[in-house]
Amino acid sequence: MSDTSGPILAADGTPLKKKLQQTLFRSRARAFGLVFPLLAFIIIAFILPIILLLSQSVWDSRYADLMPESTKAVAGWDSSTPPTEEMAAAMVTDLVQARENKTIGKVATRVNRELSGTRSLFTKTARSAAKLEAPYLGALIDRDEDWGKIETWAAIKVAAKKFNPSYLASAVDMKYNADGTFEREDEGRRIHVKLFWRTLEISFLVTVFTLLLGYPVAYLLSTLPVRTSNLLLILVLLPFWTSLLVRTTAWIAMLQGQGVLNDLFVVFGIATDEDRFSLIYNKTGTLIAMTHILLPFMILPLYSVMKTIPPSYVRAAKSMGARPSTAFWRVYFPQSVPGIGAGALLVFILAIGYYITPALVGGQDGQMISNIIDFHMRRSLNWNLAAALGLVLLVFVLFLFWLYDRIVGIDNMKLG
Amino acid sequence: MAESESDAAFVEFERVQKSYDGETLVVKDLNLKMPRGEFLTMLGPSGSGKTTCLMMLAGFETATHGEIKLGGKPINNIPPHKRGIGMVFQNYALFPHMTIEENLSFPLEVRNIGKSDREAKIKRALDMVEMGTFGARRPAQLSGGQQQRVALARALVFEPELVLMDEPLGALDKQLREKMQFEITHLAHQLGITVVYVTHDQTEALTMSDRVAVFDDGRIQQIAPPDQLYEEPENSFVAQFIGENNTLEGVIKEIRENGLALVQLDDGELIDCTPVNVSQPGERTRVSIRPERVEYNKARLQKGVHTLKAEVLEFIYMGDIFRTRLRVAGNDEFIVKTRNAPDQERLQPGQQIEIGWLPQDCRALDA
Numbered sequence: 001m002s003d004t005s006g007p008i009l010a011a012d013g014t015p016l017k018k019k020l021q022q023t024l025f026r027s028r029a030r031a032f033g034l035v036f037p038l039l040a041f042i043i044i045a046f047i048l049p050i051i052l053l054l055s056q057s058v059w060d061s062r063y064a065d066l067m068p069e070s071t072k073a074v075a076g077w078d079s080s081t082p083p084t085e086e087m088a089a090a091m092v093t094d095l096v097q098a099r100e101n102k103t104i105g106k107v108a109t110r111v112n113r114e115l116s117g118t119r120s121l122f123t124k125t126a127r128s129a130a131k132l133e134a135p136y137l138g139a140l141i142d143r144d145e146d147w148g149k150i151e152t153w154a155a156i157k158v159a160a161k162k163f164n165p166s167y168l169a170s171a172v173d174m175k176y177n178a179d180g181t182f183e184r185e186d187e188g189r190r191i192h193v194k195l196f197w198r199t200l201e202i203s204f205l206v207t208v209f210t211l212l213l214g215y216p217v218a219y220l221l222s223t224l225p226v227r228t229s230n231l232l233l234i235l236v237l238l239p240f241w242t243s244l245l246v247r248t249t250a251w252i253a254m255l256q257g258q259g260v261l262n263d264l265f266v267v268f269g270i271a272t273d274e275d276r277f278s279l280i281y282n283k284t285g286t287l288i289a290m291t292h293i294l295l296p297f298m299i300l301p302l303y304s305v306m307k308t309i310p311p312s313y314v315r316a317a318k319s320m321g322a323r324p325s326t327a328f329w330r331v332y333f334p335q336s337v338p339g340i341g342a343g344a345l346l347v348f349i350l351a352i353g354y355y356i357t358p359a360l361v362g363g364q365d366g367q368m369i370s371n372i373i374d375f376h377m378r379r380s381l382n383w384n385l386a387a388a389l390g391l392v393l394l395v396f397v398l399f400l401f402w403l404y405d406r407i408v409g410i411d412n413m414k415l416g
Numbered sequence: 417m418a419e420s421e422s423d424a425a426f427v428e429f430e431r432v433q434k435s436y437d438g439e440t441l442v443v444k445d446l447n448l449k450m451p452r453g454e455f456l457t458m459l460g461p462s463g464s465g466k467t468t469c470l471m472m473l474a475g476f477e478t479a480t481h482g483e484i485k486l487g488g489k490p491i492n493n494i495p496p497h498k499r500g501i502g503m504v505f506q507n508y509a510l511f512p513h514m515t516i517e518e519n520l521s522f523p524l525e526v527r528n529i530g531k532s533d534r535e536a537k538i539k540r541a542l543d544m545v546e547m548g549t550f551g552a553r554r555p556a557q558l559s560g561g562q563q564q565r566v567a568l569a570r571a572l573v574f575e576p577e578l579v580l581m582d583e584p585l586g587a588l589d590k591q592l593r594e595k596m597q598f599e600i601t602h603l604a605h606q607l608g609i610t611v612v613y614v615t616h617d618q619t620e621a622l623t624m625s626d627r628v629a630v631f632d633d634g635r636i637q638q639i640a641p642p643d644q645l646y647e648e649p650e651n652s653f654v655a656q657f658i659g660e661n662n663t664l665e666g667v668i669k670e671i672r673e674n675g676l677a678l679v680q681l682d683d684g685e686l687i688d689c690t691p692v693n694v695s696q697p698g699e700r701t702r703v704s705i706r707p708e709r710v711e712y713n714k715a716r717l718q719k720g721v722h723t724l725k726a727e728v729l730e731f732i733y734m735g736d737i738f739r740t741r742l743r744v745a746g747n748d749e750f751i752v753k754t755r756n757a758p759d760q761e762r763l764q765p766g767q768q769i770e771i772g773w774l775p776q777d778c779r780a781l782d783a
């Protein structure tokens with residue numbers, strides 16, 4: 001009757017919409033204020049470094065910054081004709097400058113990644129570059145005949161690119177050529193793809209093993225009376241409260257040639273004293289230790305899902321004439337699938353980035369991709385390649401996530 | 417006669433005991449015989465062992481002692497899936513990952529019934545509970561009452577002779593519950609199945625069953641048809657538990673030749689009662705009278721009956737009946753229900769009246 005035409009007013013006369021927005025704004029601001037410290041921390045300590053590091057996988061301006069003249073010169077070169085005098089002159093200028101600035105080491109390292117053996121070519125030539133006189137190409141070739149090879153200059157051309165796919169290419173065992181094409185790495189140098197496959201294989205096997213071992217345990221836990229199941233749950237959680245390093249080292253004591261397990265095998269005549277099983281410093285060791293360490297991550301989601309499945313479902317199935325096995329597979333199992341999905345995804349993703357355990361017990365063929373990433377981060381200091389490998393891994397995991405979402409549905413997942 | 421003899425024991429509990437923890441008996445010495453086609457309700461307070469009995473019959477719990485027979489054969493060693501007993505669970509237990517049709521198809525599939533046969537049976541069962549158009553839905557997409565009906569259809573679709581129902585209407589509102597009560601009894605009689613029904617709602621028990629077994633403390637306190645249970649309770653627990661009840665405490669003075677007992681109430685008054693589970697003069701007793709069997713209208717009081725003085729404490733007009741609270745022989749909670757008839761007197765609080773009843777409505781039970 002009153003104001004059907006105008007906006008609806010709140011009790012104090014302000015329009016209702018505005019009033020609502022004011023109230024909402026206040027509560028939103030409060031909510032934002034509460035999460036802000038954590039948000040800021042995550043952005044500064046987690047997201048930013050990741051972005052910075054990952055950007056290195058496709059961005060490397062070291063050569064272009066330190067050797068500006070030759071960068072310009074090789075950019076116009078078609079990478080198939082012999083090097084020109086102009087390129088040689090620019091190179092000499094840059095080399096003189098680089099030696100003066102003491103940056104020649106970095107430059108040499110960078111080019112060496114594209115073509116091994118070029119490091120000494122650069123450092124050696126730079127030492128006498130100031131004395132070189134025109135025609136520079138001849139002078140350079142005089143110093144070292146490698147300067148006359150197209151190969152050398154192609155490597156320089158690749159190194160000079162700022163936005164550079166060569167690291168990503170090498171992360172998947174491909175070679176990025178100076179003319180912009182890709183080709184597969186020589187047979188003997190294909191190591192990453194093999195390592196990715198092995199990482200996948202180990203993660204997959206660990207997931208399967210934890211599922212096979214964890215499912216019955218979770219089932220038992222969910223059917224026991226609370227008091228008993230709590231006690232057993234503590235036993236399941238116990239590994240969480242022990243350092244990862246301690247657990248891994250314990251496995252070394254268990255599994256090594258003169259270890260507890262092999263001793264037992266010898267005692268029971270399963271193995272002879274001279275011919276003990278090699279259970280560690282290989283893939284077997286990695287599998288055993290990782291399965292054990294990741295088992296709780298499978299059991300907990302399974303348990304939390306199974307706990308919510310009332311026993312009346314299986315009883316109903318049996319009362320309708322289903323044998324226990326039929327009742328299990330057709331009624332119980334489908335309802336535990338969200339737990340399997342959550343547990344498997346959790347274990348798989350944790351396993352795919354596992355690092356300490358394979359490093360300690362993996363030997364040669366138990367190494368995973370994270371171990372080679374670590375190698376490039378700390379030993380070879382090729383951070384760009386490390387970032388590229390990391391990026392490939394990340395994209396792959398995200399792809400799996402997407403696949404899982406398509407097949408099972410992410411909202412079907414229960415973590416607790 | 418021989419026929420009904422064997423039928424008399426379609427379901428039989430023989431001296432059955434059950435303990436979960438080895439310390440306390442949840443079911444103590446249960447004896448029960450059910451003829452084919454009977455609708456029996458187990459009624460009792462929470463924790464009295466009703467579900468336990470049902471689970472033993474269905475095979476999900478084993479009896480600690482005694483024997484359970486089905487169709488004359490002991491079933492203690494038969495696993496649940498071979499007993500052929502339909503069951504409706506309290507929470508319905510419809511499989512959430514299957515559609516309604518798949519739910520109903522399940523018991524038929526595990527019996528290897530052919531596809532066309534299956535479809536015909538499913539359709540018939542769903543039509544029977546008026547859920548024919550819901551076959552493609554999942555249980556979560558149905559209301560409580562609809563789920564209940566599907567659960568019923570699923571328990572019946574494989575045509576079991578015996579169906580067990582554990583508080584199937586517990587989660588429904590009053591109106592729907594009453595409708596479903598009618599539908600379930602109707603279906604049970606139409607199909608001629610034997611039903612064991614568990615509830616702790618006494619109205620439900622009285623309206624649905626052929627016989628009601630009242631459970632308390634792991635024993636059957638009384639098993640009888642509803643009217644008998646209500647009018648002739650055999651002990652004070654049943655009298656208290658079923659319907660509304662007035663109790664007066666006293667001592668047996670003598671048991672007369674005409675079968676009646678003279679009881680002296682605690683305030684000294686003497687009344688005539690029907691002795692039920694009392695036998696000796698001097699024994700303490702709890703006298704039980706239904707509120708609607710008490711009279712205060714002098715014209716309606718029979719000649720020769722004992723009357724007691726009473727003071728009106730409260731008079732409640734409830735439309736179809738009057739409910740009056742009295743103080744009788746020191747009991748402040750003595751209730752009288754009278755029909756709202758034209759000649760019925762409306763009492764005032766504070767009024768002093770005389771009340772009386774027939775000796776057969778007044779039962780002397782154990783104290």
Ligand SMILES: Nc1ncnc2c1ncn2[C@@H]1O[C@H](COP(=O)(O)OP(=O)(O)OP(=O)(O)O)[C@@H](O)[C@H]1O
Pocket residue numbers: 436437442460461462463464465466467468469616
């Ligand atoms: N699995 C079990 N383990 C141990 N004790 C149990 C178990 N199930 C039931 N009990 C105990 O047995 C007694 C009877 O339980 P039951 O479930 O048969 O009662 P009920 O009559 O069905 O009660 P309600 O009306 O509440 O369903 C209770 O005291 C209960 O605590």
Ligand SMILES: [Mg+2]
Pocket residue numbers: 466467468582
């Ligand atoms: Mg119960």
